[in-house]
Amino acid sequence: MTSLKRTERSRALILDAAEIAFRELGFEGATVHVIAERAGLTRKTVYNLFGSKEDIALSLIARAEARDTDYRDRMAEGQHAVTLLEAVLIDSAHWCMANPAVARLALVPVQRPSLEPPSDRPSFQGLVRDILALGQAQGLIRKDEGPEFMALIVLGVYGQAMLNGLQAGVVPEADIRKIVRLVVEGIGGVTA
8 A cells, every 4th residue: 555655656746747847848858867857756767657758748638637626516506608618728728828848749649549538537628528518408509519529629729729829828818718709609600
């Protein structure tokens, strides 16, 4: 039992050190050696717990995605789904701007085995899907398409906006709200 706690502690040290190293040095500049040194561990320990620097980055993304408890609580309270979707995307934009090297990996994955969110852990795509399903139940989101497909549309538009924002160095909250409004309302002409 003690070794499990030490392993968990070592993993947390590595992830914390990697998050800072990626932020300061970028993904390319942050080597496993630098991450290990900043974590106060050996490279061997890092490689025992993570197969590669890419695995560390993916674990950072998964750790960020797992912090969805507050949003899920707000969903359970029946909060207005569109307002909640705005909050989730704005909070995500703040995380992306604070962690640009890792955010780029999250936004443009080299390999995506499935369009479905991972079933073995929380996912950002799954959270957005569930908020859209809530919006459908609230009568705020159209029901002629499933929430899985609609989440892909929302996240496709959001992801492209974030990639542009990362290049520009800023994504105003007003732009995120505008993206949500346009996606929810649709971009077709309004007929009288």
